[in-house]
Amino acid sequence: MSLTLVWVMKMRISTFWFTVKQGIKNIFRNKMFSLASVATMGACIFMFGLFFAVVTNFNSMLKEAEKGVAVAVYFNKDITNEQINTIGNDIKKRPEVSKVEYISADDAWEYVKENYFEGRKELIAAFEGDNPVANSMHYEIYLNDVEMQDALVTYIQNMDGVRNVKKSEQVANTLAEFNRLATYISGAIIFILLAVSIFLISNTVTVGISVRREEIGIMKLIGATDYLVRAPFIFEGMIIGLIGAAIPLVLIYFLYDWIIAFVASKFNFIGAMLNFIPTTQLFGQLIPISLIMGVGIGLVGSYFTVRKHLRV
Amino acid sequence: MITLEHVSKAYTAGIPALNDVSLHIDKGEFVFIVGDSGSGKSTLIKLLLKELDPTEGVITVNGRNVNKIRRRQIPKFRRKIGVVFQDYRLLKDRNVYDNVAFAQKVIGESNKHIKKRVPVMLSMVGLAPKYKSFPDQMSGGEQQRVAIARALINEPEILLADEPTGNLDNNNTWEIMKLLEEINNRGTTVVVVTHNLEIVKVMKKRVITIKRGTIVSDTRMGDENAN
Structure with missing residues (x-):
């Protein structure tokens, strides 16, 4: 031109x-x-x-589909709320992260009750006052770009207080x-x-x-x-x-x-x-x-x- | 106006098309260049237009050393030289007016200027009423007039005519020669390449004869003392 x-x-x-x-x-x-x-x-x-x-x-x-792909981060048993907050803040700072959601143990129990124990009131009642998934509080992390998932997982695995990182490997790949x-x-x-x-x-x-x-x-x-x-x-x-x-x-x-x-x-x-x-x-x-x-x-x-x- | 100093042109190894040619043509002259086919006449025209470069020697046209003209400067150089050919070289898909106007459009003249200038040129060559005709609807003589009008519309200082009457009958030949003489009388230098010795004799102009690439005579008809 x-x-x-x-x-x-x-x-x-x-x-x-x-x-x-x-x-x-x-x-x-x-x-x-x-x-x-x-x-x-x-x-x-x-x-x-x-x-x-x-x-x-x-x-x-x-x-759109990538938005639904999340990485779940579980913590060590003895972790404090303060440490959980620090981990959450550090993860939020990563550029590939679009959203971080905290799922508390109570939230997780609610989820289990709704999805797996639906209509089985006797089972739910048996666990009343004793959350069976007490250690399952975690972060759900959503990504901008699924290709960055591996890098993010490696980063999180090396963080203090992190017990386990579950990634939806197959979907992402x-x-x-x-x-x-x-x-x-x-x-x-x-x-x-x-x-x-x-x-x-x-x-x-x-x-x-x-x-x-x-x-x-x-x-x-x-x-x-x-x-x-x-x-x-x-x-x-x-x-x-x-x-x-x-x-x-x-x-x-x-x-x-x-x-x-x-x-x-x-x-x-x-x-x-x-x-x-x-x-x-x-x-x-x-x-x-x-x-x-x-x-x-x-x-x-x-x-x-x-x-x-x-x-x- | 035109000077050749010891100019030679060889296409391939062997006999050169032009061999050590020197000549000088003054402003306003009318010159015939005669010779058999293959004598080097057309090579001379091509050298003057810088379609070819000489193997040796220096060519000067309009005060410019042609050898030193750069590729980019060639278009401007050629605008000072009008040229007509035996086969007229008109654009068959355009009428007379457009063929002549084409030469002005090519050099970037404004449409306003072109509209004034083309009718004047067509009147000069006697074709004003036929401005809408197409080349195929005209006689050879008329087509050559269109070619002359096209060659002259940009007001060149030199008009080169390469066998302009080669395809014409006797009547048309003389009309074209008269037209060329008239153009010369208005101050344009005219160089006519021809092998028609009859018109050369009658016109009584300067005649340069080329044979096998060499000038063998340079005389003015009717003036036996000239060289």
Whole structure:
């Protein structure tokens, strides 16, 4: 983009519009190739958009799920309330910790009564005045990022007064694995799509240059500067990129709402677990990223092609 | 205006296209460069436009040492030289007006200026009524006039014409030659490369003859004392 800006600054306004118009004319003169480029770019951005929507939603759901993953910290028998407070304060200071909840022995007994002894009043009565889980007061620690769980557990295990640390290892590891896998796969696919798009734009611009060899020759003889000869092709690439990015965005915009509604109606048993990102929030990120990608791919694809084929 | 000092140009090892050529053309002159095909005439034009660099020697055009012009400076240098070719080299998808206006757009002239200037040039070459025609709808002579209008619209000091009448019939040939003479009378230096000896004889201008890359004669027709 900065290159284009330098060009624009060097050119008069009329010359700038002249080159933009030439770029647009190139697209129409070279209809079939332009169409193929727009279609491929559209397909790439469409797939990127879908992946982006899936990965962003997946990440957001993971974050939600991560909130429910807790580490439980149990204390030595002879621990004082003061020591418990100190441990709690130290843990709260850790950046990966989002929330620390203290569960007293009474809270734990209440939990056991509700969940395991429900309706068995005789059992509850037998323990009256003698809390059977008297040593089970603990902290429940919730994390910002499940990947940091191991580091936190090691830290807590080395603290004075800590008897045991229970971590939800499996859940944490599975979520972190999923997260990483999703990022790698989407990264790889986006990289391949970028390469294909750049190649196609470059091909279209190469064809455009060969079709206009004569005109370019005349321009050079008349005294056209490098900028003027090259700029239309760069604009051609950028415009193809822009159109190629805009079309799939519109498609995805309507598809996204439809898919959410579809998933919610057909899979309502998991629907409650799935918290989709609202369309406006998703597109707030997707629109600028896709448009910049489209124009950027167009710029890169055409710029290097023009440099290679148009030694003025 | 144009000076060549001991200029040679060899494309590959072997016989050079131009061999130790020295000549001087003054401002406002009308010069024919004649020779058979392969004699080195077109190489000379390409050297003057800095499409090629000489293997040896120094070329000066409009007071500038062409050898020392940097790549980035070439466009500005070429704006002082108008050029027309045997095959006209018009843009077939554009009409007469746009073909001529193209030369002005290329150098960044404003649309206002272009709208004033193009009709003047088209009147000068006698094509004002045909400004909407496309090259394919015109005769060879008319197309060459459009090419001349395009070459002159940026007011170059030199007009180079490489076989401008090569594709034209007799009538059109003479009309183009008359037009070139008129342009020369207005002060533009005109260099015409041709192998049509008939027009050279009739026009009675300075004639430089090249044979196998060497100048073999430099005379003014009708002036036997000149060298």
